[in-house]
Amino acid sequence: MKFRIEIDKDIELVQLSLEDASAIFNTIDSERDYLGKWLPFVEYTEQLSDSESFVLSVIDAPENKFEYIFTIRKLGEFIGLIGFKDTDRANYKTEIGYWISEKHQKQGIVTKSVARLCDFAFLDMGMNRVQIKCAVGNTSSISIPKRLEFQFEGIERQGELLSGNVYTDLMIFSKLKSDR
Numbered sequence: 001m002k003f004r005i006e007i008d009k010d011i012e013l014v015q016l017s018l019e020d021a022s023a024i025f026n027t028i029d030s031e032r033d034y035l036g037k038w039l040p041f042v043e044y045t046e047q048l049s050d051s052e053s054f055v056l057s058v059i060d061a062p063e064n065k066f067e068y069i070f071t072i073r074k075l076g077e078f079i080g081l082i083g084f085k086d087t088d089r090a091n092y093k094t095e096i097g098y099w100i101s102e103k104h105q106k107q108g109i110v111t112k113s114v115a116r117l118c119d120f121a122f123l124d125m126g127m128n129r130v131q132i133k134c135a136v137g138n139t140s141s142i143s144i145p146k147r148l149e150f151q152f153e154g155i156e157r158q159g160e161l162l163s164g165n166v167y168t169d170l171m172i173f174s175k176l177k178s179d180r
Contacts, residue, residue, distance in 0.1 A: 002014050002015045002017055003015040003068075005070065005116055005117075005120065007109075007112050007113055007116055008112065010074055010075055011072065011073070011074055011109055011112065011113070012073050013070035013071070013072060013073070013082060013113060013116070013117075014070055014071050014073055015068065015069070015070055015071075016055055016058050016059060016069040016070060016071060016081070016083070017055070017059065018052065018055050018056065018059065020055060020071050020078065021048060021051040021052040021054075021055045022048060022051070023071070023078035024051045024054070024055070024071075024078070024081065025045065025047070025048045025050070025051035027078065027079075027080075027101050028042055028045045028051070029045075031101060031102055034102045035099060035101075035102075036163050037162075037163075038135050038138045038141065038162070039099055040160065040161060040162050040163060041054075042163065043163040064089075067083060067084045067085055067087055068083055068084050068120075068125075069081065069082075069083030069084070070082050070083050070117075072098075072100060072109060072110070072113055074104060074109065079100055079101050079104045079109070080098065080099050080100030080101055080104065080109075080110070081097075081098065081099055082096065082097070082098040082099075082110065082113050082114070082117065083096070083097065083098075083117075084096060084097075084117070084121070085097050087125075087127075091128075091129075092126060092127050092128040092129065093127060093128060093129035093130070093131070094121055094125070094127050094129075094130055094131075095130070095131045095132065095133065096114055096117055096118070096121075096130060096131075096132050097132075097133075098110050098113065098114065098141075098144075105140060106140070110144055111143075111144050111147050111148065114132070114144055114145075114148060115148055117130075118130050118148070118175060118180075122177045122180060127177070128176060128177045129174055129175070129176055129177070130150075130174065130175050131150075131153075131172060131173060131174040131175075132144070132145045132150060132172075132173045132174075133156065133159065133160075133170040133171065133172055133173075134170065134171045134173070135160060135162070135168040135169070135170060135171075136155065136168060136169040136170070136171055137168070142171060145173035145175075146173070148175070149175070149179070150173035150174055150175045151173065151174055151175070151179070152171065152172075152173055153172045153173065153174055154171075154172055155169050155170065155171060155172070156169065156170040156172055157169050
C-alpha cells in the first residue's frame with residue numbers, strides 16, 4: 001500500500017511507485033523547456049524507460065539508502081515530485097528537492113508540501129536538520145524556503161551542472177528542529 005500525506009482537501013503526496021513513471025515522463029516530455037532550465041535530469045530523460053529506471057532506483061534502493069519520494073497530486077492528478085535526498089542518518093539531516101509542472105506554479109502547492117515534509121522529517125524520521133538547495137536565479141524555487149523561514153546559509157559555488165554543460169551556483173537554506 002502506498003504511503004500518503006494529505007496536504008489539504010485537493011492536494012496529497014503519494015509515495016512513488018512504478019505506475020507513476022508514465023505520468024512523470026509525460027510531464028517532463030511536454031515541459032522540457034520550462035523544467036529543463038533548472039533541472040539537469042530533464043536533458044537525460046529521453047524516453048519512458050528513463051523515468052521507469054529512476055522510479056525503480058528509488059523503490060528498489062537498499063534500506064540504508066532508502067529515500068521517501070512522493071508524487072504531488074491535485075485532485076488525484078500527477079503534477080510534480082517532492083522528496084528527500086542525500087539523507088545522512090548518522091547526523092540526522094536531509095535535503096528536500098521538488099519540482100512541479102508549470103501550470104500548477106504559484107498556487108502555494110509546493111510551499112505547503114515542503115512545510116508538511118519538514119514536519120514529517122522532524123517528527124516521523126527524527127531528523128534535526130532539513131536543507132534546500134536552489135539555483136541562484138530560480139526565484140520561484142528560492143521563494144519557498146524564504147516563505148517557510150529557512151535560514152540562508154550561503155552559496156555553494158558552481159554546485160550543480162545544468163543542461164548545456166553550464167554550472168550554476170546554489171543557495172543553501174536550512175531549518176533545524178529547534179527552529180520550529
